[in-house]
Amino acid sequence: MTEDEARAWLDQHFDVSRETWLKLERFVALLLAEMDRQNLIAESTRAHVWARHIVDSAQLLTFARDAGEGRWVDLGSGAGLPGIVVAALTDRPLLMVESRRKRVDFLQEVVEALSLHHAEIFGGRVEIVPRGAAGVISARAYAPLPRLFESAIHLADEKTLWVLPKGRKAQNELEAARPAWQGAFHVEQSVTDADSAIIVARSVKSVRRKGRG
Numbered sequence: 001m002t003e004d005e006a007r008a009w010l011d012q013h014f015d016v017s018r019e020t021w022l023k024l025e026r027f028v029a030l031l032l033a034e035m036d037r038q039n040l041i042a043e044s045t046r047a048h049v050w051a052r053h054i055v056d057s058a059q060l061l062t063f064a065r066d067a068g069e070g071r072w073v074d075l076g077s078g079a080g081l082p083g084i085v086v087a088a089l090t091d092r093p094l095l096m097v098e099s100r101r102k103r104v105d106f107l108q109e110v111v112e113a114l115s116l117h118h119a120e121i122f123g124g125r126v127e128i129v130p131r132g133a134a135g136v137i138s139a140r141a142y143a144p145l146p147r148l149f150e151s152a153i154h155l156a157d158e159k160t161l162w163v164l165p166k167g168r169k170a171q172n173e174l175e176a177a178r179p180a181w182q183g184a185f186h187v188e189q190s191v192t193d194a195d196s197a198i199i200v201a202r203s204v205k206s207v208r209r210k211g212r213g
């Protein structure tokens with residue numbers, strides 16, 4: 001997908017107002033400028049930010065269209081991918097969770113610059129976010145599936161929709177998680193990379209093993 005195709009894809013799939021375009025463009029500019037201070041995206045993707053990061057994040061919304069109510073929680077947001085993109089494209093309340101101080105400061109700067117009043121940041125580990133069921137949980141390049149669920153299951157109930165971009169090893173990761181986690185899982189193809197996939201899950205819960213109490 002070229003950068004032009006990425007913008008066209010956004011136009012086709014979302015009602016992108018002039019104001020929203022400006023927000024997304026501002027985010028891209030802030031992200032690239034911040035790359036002089038911290039490593040937020042792979043250097044090789046710098047020239048392909050719209051395809052590799054903005055659309056790659058925005059596509060998660062297309063899998064969350066039938067999600068129930070409740071805030072969107074993005075685990076390990078880093079530079080705000082997908083959190084900031086989701087907040088720019090929807091009004092759903094959103095919490096970005098990020099443990100690294102420098103990244104939290106950048107997220108705060110972006111939230112203020114883009115006036116994303118419905119977006120909040122939790123500067124700390126996912127494991128200590130206060131309990132409460134999210135409508136949607138996303139996590140991009142955050143942790144392998146078993147650790148991801150272990151760290152965030154207190155933020156979900158049976159209605160929570162999990163949208164988890166997982167690259168080329170989605171199916172393998174899913175198989176690895178199955179002995180410990182049950183739920184309704186399916187794997188969707190990524191629009192930005194035909195070989196990459198997104199795990200979409202509902203009703204995720206731990207399978208208790210004998211002797212674990």
Ligand SMILES: C[S@@+](CC[C@H](N)C(=O)[O-])C[C@H]1O[C@@H](n2cnc3c(N)ncnc32)[C@H](O)[C@@H]1O
Pocket residue numbers: 040041075076077078079080081082097098099100103124125126127139140141142151
């Ligand atoms: C590889 S980066 C990916 C960032 C972003 N989601 C993206 O796709 O560009 C993973 C991020 O998760 C954060 N992280 C890892 N473990 C965490 C935890 N337990 N709680 C909160 N943040 C965590 C790291 O600090 C890092 O910013």
